Amino acid sequence: MVNAAHTGQNGWTSRIRSELTRGFPGLVFGDSEIESRFRRDYFQAGVRYRILMLALGIVILVATVVPQTLLSVPPEVRDVSLPLQLFVILPALAISLVITAARGLQRYSGFAIFATGILIGLAVMRMRIVAHGADYDVPMEYIAVIVVSAGFLGRMRGRKLLVLALLLVLILVGGEVLYLPADLEDFYRVGANLTLIAMSCIGTYAYEHAMRLNWLNATLLEQLSTQDPLTGLPNRRALETALRQHLRHATRHQCVIGLAIVDLDYFKLYNDNYGHLAGDDCLRQVAEVLQKSARRPLDCCGRFGGEEFVVAWIGNDPAEMQSMAELLLDRVRALDIRHGITPAADSITASAGLFTIIPDKSTSLEYVMEMADRMLYAAKAAGRDRVVTE
Numbered sequence: 001m002v003n004a005a006h007t008g009q010n011g012w013t014s015r016i017r018s019e020l021t022r023g024f025p026g027l028v029f030g031d032s033e034i035e036s037r038f039r040r041d042y043f044q045a046g047v048r049y050r051i052l053m054l055a056l057g058i059v060i061l062v063a064t065v066v067p068q069t070l071l072s073v074p075p076e077v078r079d080v081s082l083p084l085q086l087f088v089i090l091p092a093l094a095i096s097l098v099i100t101a102a103r104g105l106q107r108y109s110g111f112a113i114f115a116t117g118i119l120i121g122l123a124v125m126r127m128r129i130v131a132h133g134a135d136y137d138v139p140m141e142y143i144a145v146i147v148v149s150a151g152f153l154g155r156m157r158g159r160k161l162l163v164l165a166l167l168l169v170l171i172l173v174g175g176e177v178l179y180l181p182a183d184l185e186d187f188y189r190v191g192a193n194l195t196l197i198a199m200s201c202i203g204t205y206a207y208e209h210a211m212r213l214n215w216l217n218a219t220l221l222e223q224l225s226t227q228d229p230l231t232g233l234p235n236r237r238a239l240e241t242a243l244r245q246h247l248r249h250a251t252r253h254q255c256v257i258g259l260a261i262v263d264l265d266y267f268k269l270y271n272d273n274y275g276h277l278a279g280d281d282c283l284r285q286v287a288e289v290l291q292k293s294a295r296r297p298l299d300c301c302g303r304f305g306g307e308e309f310v311v312a313w314i315g316n317d318p319a320e321m322q323s324m325a326e327l328l329l330d331r332v333r334a335l336d337i338r339h340g341i342t343p344a345a346d347s348i349t350a351s352a353g354l355f356t357i358i359p360d361k362s363t364s365l366e367y368v369m370e371m372a373d374r375m376l377y378a379a380k381a382a383g384r385d386r387v388v389t390e
Contacts (some may be wrong), residue, residue: 046155053153054097074134084123092116121168125175144193151204158205228303231287239302251359258321258356261372265384267307289331318356325387351379354389
């Protein structure tokens with residue numbers, strides 16, 4: 001779960017909605033962080049297809065190389081095609097496969113597949129030119145197959161595929177015009193290849209556009225399912241998930257975790273006297289205070305229910321955590337939200353129960369929450385507007 005205090009769940013949700021409203025006809029999001037996350041997820045979703053594409057390419061290449069020694073391929077053609085296939089195309093496919101399959105190298109996969117596509121296109125054109133002199137045909141259709149494979153199996157993004165397609169078209173048309181004599185049949189074949197390449201680019205564009213739209217909607221839905229709609233903080237379900245992760249981290253690294261349950265004093269009286277709209281506004285202001293108190297990546301805060309919030313810190317010593325909890329309550333007081341009928345003060349205050357522990361494998365979240373709740377009860381019993389810790 002994304003830490004609300006670190007990224008701002010409300011802000012993230014509004015940024016997603018902004019992209020949905022603005023649209024993305026150029027297949028790129030205006031928000032660089034959203035674009036980066038989409039590219040990461042898009043790549044991960046397509047890794048197995050890229051591996052399949054490259055593995056199929058190697059199998060097909062080997063299946064075409066072996067028969068060349070048995071079939072009536074002109075020697076001058078075989079002398080050029082076999083070295084290109086064995087020492088250019090096959091290594092390029094194998095290297096791209098290794099890069100795509102190795103987690104530490106996957107960020108180079110797109111470039112490797114792009115470069116492999118260009119190498120295969122050049123090799124096919126070279127073989128075609130040599131074969132023509134021997135009155136033998138090497139199919140130009142292989143070049144169109146490169147674009148189709150890169151787009152639909154390789155999951156190459158639309159803008160990059162367009163660049164690859166344009167370069168391959170230049171190789172195809174340039175080779176046919178500059179090195180091969182004009183032939184009506186080849187003219188029609190070139191036209192058919194260009195049509196297939198264009199259709200592949202259009203299809204890839206439509207596919208990626210749909211993927212981007214689905215990704216935005218799924219991300220927004222996930223965000224809303226873990227977000228308290230009033231305050232923008234993580235809701236109870238998301239908060240408990242994050243707290244369990246934090247507890248496991250503290251157990252693994254044997255560091256202190258501090259969990260504070262924060263409850264607004266006499267909030268029901270405030271709600272009854274000033275109305276629910278004022279109560280909602282009060283909760284939103286308090287939520288902003290909590291976010292300021294949990295800014296580090298390992299900090300966590302959320303709304304537990306009603307006027308009750310939870311903040312967790314990792315790595316500080318207990319005395320520092322108590323100071324942070326007291327600072328949080330000071331910031332609530334500093335909001336100066338008038339509360340004329342509270343017995344404790346003239347404005348909204350809060351009480352906090354803080355429990356700190358270096359957990360072991362037997363320490364459960366339920367135990368930590370129970371202890372913090374006991375501290376909160378003690379703070380209420382001692383007169384409210386204070387932090388009580390063990």
